[in-house]
Amino acid sequence: MDIARxxxxxxxxxxxxxxxxxxxxxxxxxxxxxxxxxxxxIFYFILKNLFPGIFEMEIIYIFLVLGxxxxxxxxxxxxxxxxxxxYLDLWIVTNDRIIDIExxxxxxxxxxxxxxxxIQDVTSNVHGFFPTMLNYGNIHVKTASSNIDIVFRxxxxxxxxxxxxxxxxxxxxxxxxxxxxxxNQ
Amino acid sequence: xxxxxxxxxxxxxxxxxxxxxxxxxxxxxxxxSASYTIFSFFITFFVGTCAILTFYFTWHLLSDxxxxxxxxxxxxxxxxxxxKPAPIPLDENxxxxxxxxxxx
Numbered sequence: 001m002d003i004a005r006x007x008x009x010x011x012x013x014x015x016x017x018x019x020x021x022x023x024x025x026x027x028x029x030x031x032x033x034x035x036x037x038x039x040x041x042i043f044y045f046i047l048k049n050l051f052p053g054i055f056e057m058e059i060i061y062i063f064l065v066l067g068x069x070x071x072x073x074x075x076x077x078x079x080x081x082x083x084x085x086x087y088l089d090l091w092i093v094t095n096d097r098i099i100d101i102e103x104x105x106x107x108x109x110x111x112x113x114x115x116x117x118x119i120q121d122v123t124s125n126v127h128g129f130f131p132t133m134l135n136y137g138n139i140h141v142k143t144a145s146s147n148i149d150i151v152f153r154x155x156x157x158x159x160x161x162x163x164x165x166x167x168x169x170x171x172x173x174x175x176x177x178x179x180x181x182x183x184n185q
Numbered sequence: 186x187x188x189x190x191x192x193x194x195x196x197x198x199x200x201x202x203x204x205x206x207x208x209x210x211x212x213x214x215x216x217x218s219a220s221y222t223i224f225s226f227f228i229t230f231f232v233g234t235c236a237i238l239t240f241y242f243t244w245h246l247l248s249d250x251x252x253x254x255x256x257x258x259x260x261x262x263x264x265x266x267x268x269k270p271a272p273i274p275l276d277e278n279x280x281x282x283x284x285x286x287x288x289x
Contacts, residue, residue: 006219059256062190062247066197069243073204073236080211080232087225088218101218106210109218 007092007099016168017093017161021086021154022136029082036075040068081106091152095168098141100150114150116172118143122165124158141165191252
């Protein structure tokens, strides 16, 4: 399924931005995965040194092999679920609206939509050493109503995106104002 | 009570089924969320390959096992719960176990 079908793109709509979280936010899970991969190897060497003849016993050997296999498969699943959680957090900006898709684990997803002309305030912030060095941060988009506020979390180059959002919001407001004026005449 | 070794394989196969179901579910999520990109394809391929390799090495390491062999979980002789234990036979060659010790 492509993005246009996913967001049910209207005929006059044009997809301006498709944003995801910066890949650095996924690196912590990659390190955790690497540690989990090493754990059985370390455990094997510890067991071999402490109990040299343990692998000669057939039942112990079977349990260890099956147990290690199950451990590795579980680690792969955990890694894949974390990847899904990271990669399916998506912000799509068109010339008409902002769509915020946030994935929470495997069985939970929140989708919010916000018309561009309703945007009142756009704030970007970059906090911390790595965000400053790698230029990623959060963007808060606020409307007049307090019901829906959209937050772009850990996106790349937040200042440029903020400027683009303001520009798109102004253009959409002008378009809606012109439309209202034509309807009233 | 004893069970054949292949009983443990049933639990492993059940886990494999569980793994495959979740793997397909995650791939389905990626597809319906319009997130099917080169990066997601690479991660999907990487996880799938690792799983296949793990399964292959598991099968290879366990290929010499005689799965029909039975493993004893515990000794269950219910008669010993209700009867006096049989007397331990004395060994005639061991001194001190005889009724009379000959000092000559």
